[in-house]
Amino acid sequence: MFFFSKMQATGNDFIVINYLENKLEYSYRLLAKFLCDRHFGVGADGVLIVEESKVSDFKMRIFNQDGTEAEMCGNGIRCFAKYLYEKKITDKKEINIETLGGIKKVKLAVEGNTVIKVSVDMGEPIFDFEKIPVIYQENDLGGKIHIENFEIYPVSLGNPHAVCFVDNLKEFDIQRYGKMIEEYKYFPNKTNVEFVEIVDNKNIKMRVWERGVGETLACGTGACASGVIANKYKSTESKLIVDLLGGKLEVENSNNIILKGESEFVFEGKIEI
Numbered sequence: 001m002f003f004f005s006k007m008q009a010t011g012n013d014f015i016v017i018n019y020l021e022n023k024l025e026y027s028y029r030l031l032a033k034f035l036c037d038r039h040f041g042v043g044a045d046g047v048l049i050v051e052e053s054k055v056s057d058f059k060m061r062i063f064n065q066d067g068t069e070a071e072m073c074g075n076g077i078r079c080f081a082k083y084l085y086e087k088k089i090t091d092k093k094e095i096n097i098e099t100l101g102g103i104k105k106v107k108l109a110v111e112g113n114t115v116i117k118v119s120v121d122m123g124e125p126i127f128d129f130e131k132i133p134v135i136y137q138e139n140d141l142g143g144k145i146h147i148e149n150f151e152i153y154p155v156s157l158g159n160p161h162a163v164c165f166v167d168n169l170k171e172f173d174i175q176r177y178g179k180m181i182e183e184y185k186y187f188p189n190k191t192n193v194e195f196v197e198i199v200d201n202k203n204i205k206m207r208v209w210e211r212g213v214g215e216t217l218a219c220g221t222g223a224c225a226s227g228v229i230a231n232k233y234k235s236t237e238s239k240l241i242v243d244l245l246g247g248k249l250e251v252e253n254s255n256n257i258i259l260k261g262e263s264e265f266v267f268e269g270k271i272e273i
């Protein structure tokens with residue numbers, strides 16, 4: 001039996017497990033598949049594991065619904081940081097967190113003992129196809145690739161993304177095209193897919209098909225990827241509001257990408273496996 005916390009950030013929900021206290025002997029991959037099941041488990045988009053780090057303050061491991069391990073998660077790391085502070089695991093308001101996508105610097109805005117907003121330095125975006133990775137044989141046409149009738153802009157924020165602009169996001173068939181692009185042959189590690197509608201130069205709308213999960217209400221790294229690509233190729237401003245199904249996030253494209261947003265505890269529980 002072990003204890004867990006259910007958390008959400010912009011509707012992207014996670015089960016957080018403190019491995020510092022719960023020395024689990026289970027396969028994280030199998031545990032995530034069981035816990036994330038919305039019928040027979042707790043239900044979530046993913047599982048976050050709190051571990052010790054030899055190179056940073058803490059280490060965050062992220063497992064998707066299908067049991068695959070993700071490099072980074074912008075919404076997840078905001079939940080993770082709030083968990084660390086409000087559970088009194090740390091009293092720092094600036095935390096360095098190790099992920100498979102690198103060490104991320106997180107700043108907490110705190111009122112009383114409550115974290116009201118988390119700001120994450122997501123680092124520099126990666127456009128190099130080899131590093132994302134993307135396998136594409138044709139000449140690079142301004143950073144975009146073509147899949148069927150879509151123009152797609154690959155980018156990495158510690159994990160791979162494919163950003164596609166559409167005219168009418170509400171009517172778009174994300175179930176059909178999200179899975180197709182996620183598993184397309186150009187992406188050897190599969191990819192997260194963002195469908196973006198430009199509202200004006202300060203606002204965009206986004207729906208996301210997450211690798212290993214499907215459509216979710218939000219994706220932090222996806223919001224950053226969409227903001228970066230919109231700024232680079234569609235001449236939006238460097239500070240954008242990204243409107244997702246689960247709410248709004250702030251993305252700033254300066255030297256590094258800064259993601260700002262809230263996160264919440266949903267409930268606490270214990271489970272026996």
